[in-house]
Amino acid sequence: MGFGVYVHVPFCAHRCDYCDFAAWADRGHLMTAYADACRAEIARRRAQRPLPAATSVFFGGGTPSLLPPDRLAAILDAIETAPGVEVTVECNPETVTPWLMEAYAAAGVTRVSLGMQSSRPGVLARLGRRHDPASVPAAVRAARAAGIARVNLDLIYGTPGESAGDWVASLRAALATGPDHLSAYALSIEPGTALWRRVRAGLMPPVDPDVQAVRYEVADDTLTDAGFRWYELSSWARPGAECRHNLGTWLGEPYLGIGCAAHSYLDGRRSWNLRRPEDYIAAVSAGASTEAGGVVPDRRAAAEERFALALRTRWGAVCAPAAAGEAHRLAEAGLCTLAGTPDAPTVILTRRGRLLATDVTARLCLAGAAAPGHPSAPRLALDHLDC
Numbered sequence: 001m002g003f004g005v006y007v008h009v010p011f012c013a014h015r016c017d018y019c020d021f022a023a024w025a026d027r028g029h030l031m032t033a034y035a036d037a038c039r040a041e042i043a044r045r046r047a048q049r050p051l052p053a054a055t056s057v058f059f060g061g062g063t064p065s066l067l068p069p070d071r072l073a074a075i076l077d078a079i080e081t082a083p084g085v086e087v088t089v090e091c092n093p094e095t096v097t098p099w100l101m102e103a104y105a106a107a108g109v110t111r112v113s114l115g116m117q118s119s120r121p122g123v124l125a126r127l128g129r130r131h132d133p134a135s136v137p138a139a140v141r142a143a144r145a146a147g148i149a150r151v152n153l154d155l156i157y158g159t160p161g162e163s164a165g166d167w168v169a170s171l172r173a174a175l176a177t178g179p180d181h182l183s184a185y186a187l188s189i190e191p192g193t194a195l196w197r198r199v200r201a202g203l204m205p206p207v208d209p210d211v212q213a214v215r216y217e218v219a220d221d222t223l224t225d226a227g228f229r230w231y232e233l234s235s236w237a238r239p240g241a242e243c244r245h246n247l248g249t250w251l252g253e254p255y256l257g258i259g260c261a262a263h264s265y266l267d268g269r270r271s272w273n274l275r276r277p278e279d280y281i282a283a284v285s286a287g288a289s290t291e292a293g294g295v296v297p298d299r300r301a302a303a304e305e306r307f308a309l310a311l312r313t314r315w316g317a318v319c320a321p322a323a324a325g326e327a328h329r330l331a332e333a334g335l336c337t338l339a340g341t342p343d344a345p346t347v348i349l350t351r352r353g354r355l356l357a358t359d360v361t362a363r364l365c366l367a368g369a370a371a372p373g374h375p376s377a378p379r380l381a382l383d384h385l386d387c
Contacts, residue, residue, distance in 0.1 A: 002055035002248045004255035005079050007038060008262040009064035009072075010277050013092075017128030017194035018156075018187060022261035022275050023062040030277050035071035037284040038258050042078040044284075045256060052254075053082035056245035058090075065091035069100060073107035075258075086110055086244040088152075094131040096139035101146035111243070112143050113152035113183075119173035120166045123159050126204075127187075128194060133173070140177040150241055152181040157219065158212035159187050160205045167215050171222045180241035184219045185234050186212045213355050220351055231314045233354050250309045269296045299372035307370035308361045316348035322368030335360050 011031060012023045045051065057079055059072060076087065088111040089104060096114070104112065118124050119133045136153070143151050153174045157167055174182060187207055189195045198204040220230060228236040232250055235243065249255065257264040260280035263272045271294030274280045283290045297305060310317035316336075319327050321343045328345075330336050335353035338345040347369070353360050364370075 002244065002253045003052040003082075004056045004058065004245050004248050004253065005054045006245075006255055006257045006262055007057065007059045007064075007075055008257065008259035008273075009059055009061040009067050010034075010260055011066045012061070012063045013066060013095075014130055015128070015194075017126070017198075018189065019128075020190035020193050021062065024277065027277055028066070030281065031067055031071065033281050034259070034277055035067065035075055037281045038075045039078045040284050041258055041290055042075070045258075046080070051080070051256065053080045054085055054256075055082045056086040056088070056248060057081065058088045058245040060090050062090075063092050063095065064089050065095040065100065069103035069107065073103070076107055076109075081108075086150075088113055088243065088245055090115065091139065092131060093135040093139045096135070096142055098142045098145060101142045101148060105146040105148055109148060111150035111152065112139075112148055113154060113181075113243075114139055116153045116170075116174060117156045118159070118162070118166070119170040120162070123162050123166055123170075126159055126161055127156065136173070137177045140179065144178075150180045151177075152183065152243065153177065153179045155182065155184045155219075156187050157184055157215035158207050160199075160207060164214075164218070167218060168222070171219060175222075175226050181235070181237040181243060182223060182228060183235050184216070186216070216355060217351065229314070230354075233312045233349075233357055247313070250313050252306045252309060268302060269294055271295075300370070303370040303372045304365045307365065311347060311349065311361055311364075312357065314348065316346045317369075318344060318346050319364055319369035320344065320371035322371060323364050326363055326367035327369070330360060330363065 008022065010023050011028055012025045015023060015025050057076060064072065072089065087109045089109050090113045093114050093116065114136060116136045117127055117129055119136070121133060124131070124133070140151050155170055155174060189199055189207060195204065199206050223236040228238055230236050231242050232246065235246065237243070254266050255264060256266065257273060260273055260277045261275045263270065271291050273290045274283060274292045280290055307317050307319070316339070318340065324343050324345060327336065327338060327347050330353070331338050334350060335356060336347050336349050338347060340346040347364065349357060349360065
């Protein structure tokens with residue numbers, strides 16, 4: 001199995017209107033202390049227990065590209081990595097410069113993920129994004145020139161006021177930059193965000209799930225025609241360019257979370273760190289635990305979780321015999337296809353099934369698809385991933 005390390009970087013220049021992540025626009029003065037704390041936590045974790053060499057490292061946020069690259073490189077140097085490790089950094093397009101990409105490449109970064117979200121200025125404004133659409137192709141060019149092997153673009157669809165033409169234009173603009181990987185996420189309006197306040201005040205309509213379903217279908221058709229293939233509900237990649245770090249999460253591989261609010265999954269236990277960066281730094285400085293909490297799911301809950309995560313992928317999930325009848329009924333309804341044996345089929349979602357993935361997963365789990373001890377995730381050789 002692979003082993004991932006996720007490093008959370010909570011700093012932002014501006015909080016986007018849809019964001020409810022652990023991110024702050026007024027904590028830039030903590031960057032040096034925070035990077036030092038991350039290095040110290042990595043060293044302490046390695047001293048506490050043996051950890052595998054990381055096959056993937058992912059810097060997420062927040063806006064990791066705001067962290068000075070020498071600080072990011074120092075954190076990466078503290079992580080024991082395996083040969084061929086995939087190292088990803090999330091970047092806001094407006095923060096990308098040729099110099100930054102060259103520094104990343106020298107540090108060992110192999111993939112950057114750019115938060116494009118849309119190519120339409122009006123849609124970006126409604127999302128509270130501040131980058132110019134022209135900064136996206138410029139960022140891609142800078143990454144390519146520096147020798148970064150892989151470039152991801154993230155898009156958001158279904159923003160109130162976004163037209164069908166806006167979404168098609170965004171997809172075309174994204175493809176025109178020549179990315180290796182595209183993620184497309186339905187806008188979710190989370191409580192407490194600026195978008196949520198506008199919707200609650202009647203200043204903006206709520207998202208329309210039917211419109212979002214159509215946007216998803218358009219994305220799937222457009223990206224498939226361009227040579228991409230879906231490999232997870234919201235992710236498409238050119239063959240061999242799948243994101244190894246995220247794929248490991250969906251396939252139930254262990255990972256270590258570093259930094260405030262970061263989650264870990266080790267030995268079947270899920271845990272999460274203190275949310276605020278100042279609390280995290282203080283805990284590391286005091287030699288105290290950085291954990292805010294943790295849980296060990298019981299066997300049935302763990303099996304259902306593995307099943308649900310695997311079902312998100314194009315390889316599907318094997319269901320227990322108790323749910324074979326329900327799986328066949330769902331297949332007859334056009335929500336999935338079945339492979340393997342009839343009494344313990346591998347369930348693979350169709351596009352219609354992907355749109356109803358939550359309901360399909362619930363029906364199969366209620367029928368006993370994820371019986372404890374029954375295999376529920378595909379065994380994949382990831383050598384095909386050219387990362």
